[in-house]
Amino acid sequence: MLTFEVLKECPQTGARAGRLTTAHGSFETPVFMPVGTQGTVKAMTPDELKAMGVGIILSNTYHLYLRPGHDLVREAGGLHAFMNWDGSILTDSGGFQVFSLGKLNRISDDGVEFRSHIDGSRHFFTPELSVEVQEALGSDIAMVFDQCPPYPSDYGYVEEAVRRTTLWARRCREAHTRRGQALFGILQGGVYRDLRERSLAGLVDLDFSGYAVGGLSVGEPFSRMQEVLEYLPARLPREKPRYLMGVGTPDYLLAGILAGIDMFDCVLPTRIARNGTVMTAKGNLTLRNAGYARDFRPIDGDCPCYACQNYTRAYIRHLLKAGEILALRLTTTHNLHFLHSFMEEVRQAIYAGSLEEFARGYLRPQGDLQDT
Amino acid sequence: MLTFEVLKECPQTGARAGRLTTAHGSFETPVFMPVGTQGTVKAMTPDELKAMGVGIILSNTYHLYLRPGHDLVREAGGLHAFMNWDGSILTDSGGFQVFSLGKLNRISDDGVEFRSHIDGSRHFFTPELSVEVQEALGSDIAMVFDQCPPYPSDYGYVEEAVRRTTLWARRCREAHTRRGQALFGILQGGVYRDLRERSLAGLVDLDFSGYAVGGLSVGEPFSRMQEVLEYLPARLPREKPRYLMGVGTPDYLLAGILAGIDMFDCVLPTRIARNGTVMTAKGNLTLRNAGYARDFRPIDGDCPCYACQNYTRAYIRHLLKAGEILALRLTTTHNLHFLHSFMEEVRQAIYAGSLEEFARGYLRPQGDLQDT
Numbered sequence: 001m002l003t004f005e006v007l008k009e010c011p012q013t014g015a016r017a018g019r020l021t022t023a024h025g026s027f028e029t030p031v032f033m034p035v036g037t038q039g040t041v042k043a044m045t046p047d048e049l050k051a052m053g054v055g056i057i058l059s060n061t062y063h064l065y066l067r068p069g070h071d072l073v074r075e076a077g078g079l080h081a082f083m084n085w086d087g088s089i090l091t092d093s094g095g096f097q098v099f100s101l102g103k104l105n106r107i108s109d110d111g112v113e114f115r116s117h118i119d120g121s122r123h124f125f126t127p128e129l130s131v132e133v134q135e136a137l138g139s140d141i142a143m144v145f146d147q148c149p150p151y152p153s154d155y156g157y158v159e160e161a162v163r164r165t166t167l168w169a170r171r172c173r174e175a176h177t178r179r180g181q182a183l184f185g186i187l188q189g190g191v192y193r194d195l196r197e198r199s200l201a202g203l204v205d206l207d208f209s210g211y212a213v214g215g216l217s218v219g220e221p222f223s224r225m226q227e228v229l230e231y232l233p234a235r236l237p238r239e240k241p242r243y244l245m246g247v248g249t250p251d252y253l254l255a256g257i258l259a260g261i262d263m264f265d266c267v268l269p270t271r272i273a274r275n276g277t278v279m280t281a282k283g284n285l286t287l288r289n290a291g292y293a294r295d296f297r298p299i300d301g302d303c304p305c306y307a308c309q310n311y312t313r314a315y316i317r318h319l320l321k322a323g324e325i326l327a328l329r330l331t332t333t334h335n336l337h338f339l340h341s342f343m344e345e346v347r348q349a350i351y352a353g354s355l356e357e358f359a360r361g362y363l364r365p366q367g368d369l370q371d372t
Numbered sequence: 373m374l375t376f377e378v379l380k381e382c383p384q385t386g387a388r389a390g391r392l393t394t395a396h397g398s399f400e401t402p403v404f405m406p407v408g409t410q411g412t413v414k415a416m417t418p419d420e421l422k423a424m425g426v427g428i429i430l431s432n433t434y435h436l437y438l439r440p441g442h443d444l445v446r447e448a449g450g451l452h453a454f455m456n457w458d459g460s461i462l463t464d465s466g467g468f469q470v471f472s473l474g475k476l477n478r479i480s481d482d483g484v485e486f487r488s489h490i491d492g493s494r495h496f497f498t499p500e501l502s503v504e505v506q507e508a509l510g511s512d513i514a515m516v517f518d519q520c521p522p523y524p525s526d527y528g529y530v531e532e533a534v535r536r537t538t539l540w541a542r543r544c545r546e547a548h549t550r551r552g553q554a555l556f557g558i559l560q561g562g563v564y565r566d567l568r569e570r571s572l573a574g575l576v577d578l579d580f581s582g583y584a585v586g587g588l589s590v591g592e593p594f595s596r597m598q599e600v601l602e603y604l605p606a607r608l609p610r611e612k613p614r615y616l617m618g619v620g621t622p623d624y625l626l627a628g629i630l631a632g633i634d635m636f637d638c639v640l641p642t643r644i645a646r647n648g649t650v651m652t653a654k655g656n657l658t659l660r661n662a663g664y665a666r667d668f669r670p671i672d673g674d675c676p677c678y679a680c681q682n683y684t685r686a687y688i689r690h691l692l693k694a695g696e697i698l699a700l701r702l703t704t705t706h707n708l709h710f711l712h713s714f715m716e717e718v719r720q721a722i723y724a725g726s727l728e729e730f731a732r733g734y735l736r737p738q739g740d741l742q743d744t
Binding site for chain 1 (some may be wrong): 440447448480665
């Protein structure tokens with residue numbers, strides 16, 4: 001089961017540091033969860049993640065349902081055994097992917113009919129099926145099936161999504177039976193304050209083990225996200241973990257952390273790595289650029305990661321240009337290490353009472369990252 | 373410099389075991405050298421190769437000349453520093469690739485004019501340029517620039533290639549100045565015994581540090597290769613290492629080893645790995661096949677490699693179908709480990725005087741492998 005302790009709260013901001021414990025171990029919060037969409041964090045082994053200090057990863061219900069299928073994963077002994085990861089796993093509900101990746105056919109209160117992005121096959125996803133799949137995967141934290149509107153969406157559409165998400169959350173709650181697996185609710189409401197509050201009230205009533213803020217970082221300006229973060233997380237139950245979905249760059253992470261968010265995930269750090277973009281405290285480097293051809297320095301001279309300790313920008317650029325797998329291993333390793341170290345610094349700053357000072361050095365210079 | 377000791381010779385066959393030492397360490401022979409075409413053994417880190425016991429890898433002059441360019445590698449401190457590999461490196465001469473990958477324009481005794489397979493740019497490769505590039509790369513063992521005829525080729529064409537290869541070998545010998553870098557000659561002659569003997573006489577006269585048998589494993593039937601191996605390696609200087617180019621499956625390796633070959637290389641084990649084919653003592657497995665979808669056993673239950681100790685066939689198949697990088701890491705790790713262990717068993721059998729018995733268990737059942 002899930003245990004969450006808030007160990008330190010920042011007196012000036014909403015930020016807090018704590019510890020989350022599942023059946024697969026403990027990790028400190030605020031935490032960034034690397035994404036292992038298809039049962040693997042792309043280019044990495046579980047051992048490498050462990051060595052880096054990663055305690056929880058996210059995996060995708062939609063993808064694993066379609067391939068290899070949740071029955072197969074259940075037969076394999078669950079996702080932990082299947083992918084050889086003994087740390088914690090959070091599975092999303094498939095909601096976001098059904099709406100963004102699948103070829104959508106029909107949405108109703110019953111569920112969503114869509115076609116697979118892999119083979120065009122037809123599927124009908126419901127809150128009950130989402131729970132069934134996540135129970136088969138055996139994740140430590142499951143998420144309710146939600147409807148996540150894109151940005152911009154008009155008030156009426158978002159209002160309907162809030163109503164449906166609350167309805168589905170209740171059905172997920174009722175369908176969920178797996179012991180040892182926590183279930184988190186997801187708030188929708190876009191950038192509309194009254195809808196956010198309506199979503200909050202409906203979800204908190206259902207008494208989930210944790211709450212996610214969904215429907216942000218879906219294309220809205222940074223300032224619109226900040227507006228929501230200013231009032232929303234603080235109104236969530238203090239003693240439960242709060243999760244901001246789809247956020248994984250220093251400026252967005254800090255915005256969430258300052259507002260009292262405990263958990264984050266995002267594919268961006270690993271995705272841009274595979275395109276040859278690496279993250280540093282001074283901004284991103286696009287290693288494919290010709291300017292790095294004869295740059296015999298590491299990505300970041302202060303970084304203790306395997307890539308920075310052993311390889312030059314020139315070599316990694318060569319590997320990228322040559323289409324070599326090692327390039328993707330090195331850039332992914334670096335970006336995950338960068339974010340993990342960043343979160344460690346954030347936690348230390350919260351405990352030291354210096355988070356605001358720390359944040360001033362980071363906010364906004366990487367603002368363009370989210371758009372990469 | 374190169375030191376080679378023959379430590380054991382098999383009384384029944386031509387096989388021998390020994391030790392080769394370069395400025396970058398010692399390794400036992402017979403040895404299989406993993407191929408790192410573009411300055412990286414695809415999907416692997418140097419640390420992983422080291423942990424596996426690999427002491428020498430091969431890298432490609434043609435590829436590194438075209439990208440990133442040998443001047444850049446020299447600036448980086450040579451290939452060892454550039455790719456972070458402190459073991460031994462053998463570089464081929466570019467001859468084989470110029471003829472097989474480049475779009476060939478003109479061959480003369482001067483050299484070969486070709487167009488790059490990357491961008492179509494025009495280049496003129498000569499024996500002197502091959503040596504210059506290999507000196508810039510700073511490999512421990514350089515190879516002479518040769519002309520390798522495909523199979524089948526008529527007598528007149530192969531005779532001309534032998535003449536030219538001997539001429540070029542002399543020019544490489546004269547051009548070569550790098551201290552600490554050994555230079556090996558390459559024999560051509562196809563399947564024509566008198567041409568093989570002519571090539572041998574011409575090359576041995578030039579007193580190279582080692583000798584490679586080129587022009588085999590280029591499409592000829594296994595039996596034609598064996599015919600050449602029956603008379604050729606035994607006539608090479610006993611005290612110098614012998615290298616059979618392009619061979620890397622158990623049956624072909626054993627054919628070479630029984631004939632007295634000390635060194636081998638082949639892209640096949642790593643290439644088939646990336647297609648999802650893994651090698652075992654009982655034959656190959658094509659992991660993409662549907663039959664492995666629910667096969668929750670390791671690739672090989674007796675194999676101590678990272679892939680076999682931690683993952684099932686079903687999981688690796690899932691990763692292959694999903695296009696995941698980890699699949700290629702695991703299959704490559706396994707195949708290289710398999711070959712490394714195989715060579716270790718071969719060496720033990722030579723020392724124990726039981727090579728023929730060992731070989732009977734391996735010869736021919738994997739015969740189809742080379743055709744994969």
